[in-house]
Amino acid sequence: MPKQESLVSGMAGRYAQALFALAQDSGATDEIAADLAKFSGLLGESEDLRRFVKSPVFSAEEQVKALSAILDKAGIAGAAAKFIKLTAVKRRLFAIEDMIRDFNILNDSAKGLSRAIVTVAEPLNPDHVEALKAALANVTGGKSVEVDVKLDPSIIGGLIVQLGSRMIDGSLKTKLNSIRTRMKEVG
Secondary structure (H helix, E strand, O other): OHHHHHHOOHHHHHHHHHHHHHHHHHOOHHHHHHHHHHHHHHHHHOHHHHHHHHOOOOOHHHHHHHHHHHHHHHOOOHHHHHHHHHHHHOOOHHHHHHHHHHHHHHHHHHHOEEEEEEEEOOOOOHHHHHHHHHHHHHHOOOOEEEEEEEEOHHHOOOEEEEEOOEEEEOOHHHHHHHHHHHHHHHO
């Protein structure tokens, strides 16, 4: 457990650790992760749900009642549903997104998986994605790497890689801005 404690911290981390320990004990880690991802997706799709989750105006009972209906309709049951309702009862629902993020960090670590967000100006072909995964696996010490490729034409060229808390910006836009700044300093 000491390794997990260094991965996540704070109140959200403590809740995530408790849920992760329960998930491991019951052998339902993948099921709970899928249900949490489903709920996270609902939060991403609905501004109203995000406001409801973050609002201190609603009582714990009102939040639990509304969440029960939402979770039933979304097909989220079991430990994940109980956990989400527990956060409402304990008046910690406002931090559910952080708890889900921390649970995923713990789950990925247990599986030996790292996640990277790669921003590119144009779509990558599958060979480039595989080469990028192999290069990132070397950086992470052999862990398998899940790559999420995002397109942003404004970076002009190159790529920006975010791997955990590390970020490498090799975009042409950043390089041009750096040259522009240096030229201003000189002249």
